[in-house]
Amino acid sequence: MTATTKTFSHSEPCCTLDLTGPEQRRLVTMFNGLGNPSRFEIMKYLVTHNGCITGEIVDILPQAQATVSQHLKVLEKTGWIIRSTKGAATSVCLHEANINWFKEKVGEVF
Amino acid sequence: MTATTKTFSHSEPCCTLDLTGPEQRRLVTMFNGLGNPSRFEIMKYLVTHNGCITGEIVDILPQAQATVSQHLKVLEKTGWIIRSTKGAATSVCLHEANINWFKEKVGEVF
DNA sequence: CCTTATTATCGTATATTTACGATTATTAGG
DNA sequence: CCTAATAATCGTAAATATACGATAATAAGG
Numbered sequence: 001m002t003a004t005t006k007t008f009s010h011s012e013p014c015c016t017l018d019l020t021g022p023e024q025r026r027l028v029t030m031f032n033g034l035g036n037p038s039r040f041e042i043m044k045y046l047v048t049h050n051g052c053i054t055g056e057i058v059d060i061l062p063q064a065q066a067t068v069s070q071h072l073k074v075l076e077k078t079g080w081i082i083r084s085t086k087g088a089a090t091s092v093c094l095h096e097a098n099i100n101w102f103k104e105k106v107g108e109v110f
Numbered sequence: 111m112t113a114t115t116k117t118f119s120h121s122e123p124c125c126t127l128d129l130t131g132p133e134q135r136r137l138v139t140m141f142n143g144l145g146n147p148s149r150f151e152i153m154k155y156l157v158t159h160n161g162c163i164t165g166e167i168v169d170i171l172p173q174a175q176a177t178v179s180q181h182l183k184v185l186e187k188t189g190w191i192i193r194s195t196k197g198a199a200t201s202v203c204l205h206e207a208n209i210n211w212f213k214e215k216v217g218e219v220f
Numbered sequence: 221c222c223t224t225a226t227t228a229t230c231g232t233a234t235a236t237t238t239a240c241g242a243t244t245a246t247t248a249g250g
Numbered sequence: 251c252c253t254a255a256t257a258a259t260c261g262t263a264a265a266t267a268t269a270c271g272a273t274a275a276t277a278a279g280g
Contacts, residue, residue, distance in 0.1 A: 028145060040134065040137070058257090065256090067239050088256045088257075089257075110204065180229095183228085198226045235269095236267070240263085240264105241260105244258080
C-alpha cells in the first residue's frame with residue numbers, strides 16, 4: 001500500500017449500501033408489501049389500533065372481506081404484521097421488530 | 111378544558127402518522143416503485159454511479175434494454191430518479207430531494 | 221445526408237395482482 | 251350437537267406488471 005491519498009473522479013456515495021442476497025430481497029419484499037393503498041391504510045390503522053381484530057379492519061376498508069383477508073396475508077408474508085388467533089377472531093399486530101429493521105435499513109440506504 | 115389528566119385504555123401510537131390524501135399516495139407510490147428487485151438494483155448501482163448513462167445500467171442488469179428502460183421509467187414516475195438528455199445518451203441521477211422526503215416520512219411513520 | 225450510438229416506444233405474450241362471491245374451516249355459546 | 255360469529259380459502263375474472271424482440275426517435279460525427 002502506498003502513502004498517497006486516494007482521489008475519486010465521481011461523486012462519493014452517500015452511504016455504504018452493503019445490502020446483498022437475502023437481506024436485500026427481504027427489504028425489497030417489504031417495499032412491495034406496502035406499495036398498495038389498501039395495505040398502507042391497514043398499517044396506518046394499526047398504528048392507533050394495534051392488536052385489533054380482522055373484522056374491525058374489514059369495516060374501515062371499502063373492500064370485501066375476502067380481499068382484506070388477502071391483503072392481511074400479504075402484510076404478514078412481507079413481514080409487516082403478526083396475526084394470532086383470538087377465539088374465533090384473529091388479532092392483528094404490527095411486527096415491530098421488522099418495522100424497526102426496515103426503518104433502520106432505509107435510514108442507511110441511499 | 112378540564113384539568114384532569116387523560117388516560118387511554120389502548121396502547122399509545124408510536125407516532126402521529128398524520129399522512130393523508132396526495133402525500134399518502136405519493137409515499138405508497140414510492141414504496142411500490144422500489145418493490146421490485148431490478149429497480150432496487152438500479153438504485154443501488156446509482157449510489158456509487160450517480161449520473162451514469164442508461165447504457166451502463168443496461169450492462170449491469172441481466173435484462174433486455176427495453177425492460178431496463180421500462181424500469182427506469184417507473185423509477186422516474188415514482189420519484190426515485192431524474193433523467194436528463196446528455197447528447198444521444200441519457201444521464202440518470204438519484205432524486206435526492208424525494209429520497210430524503212421518503213426517508214423522513216418513513217422515519218416518522220409506524 | 222448517411223451512419224453509428226443511444227435510448228425510447230410499440231406490440232405482444234405471460235405472469236402476477238387485485239377483487240369478488242361462495243364456500244369452508246374454526247371457535248364460542250347455548 | 252346446533253347455531254352464530256369470525257375469518258380463511260377457493261375459484262375466477264379483470265387489471266396490471268414484467269419481459270422480450272422489433273422498430274422508431276434523437277443526437278453526434280464524418
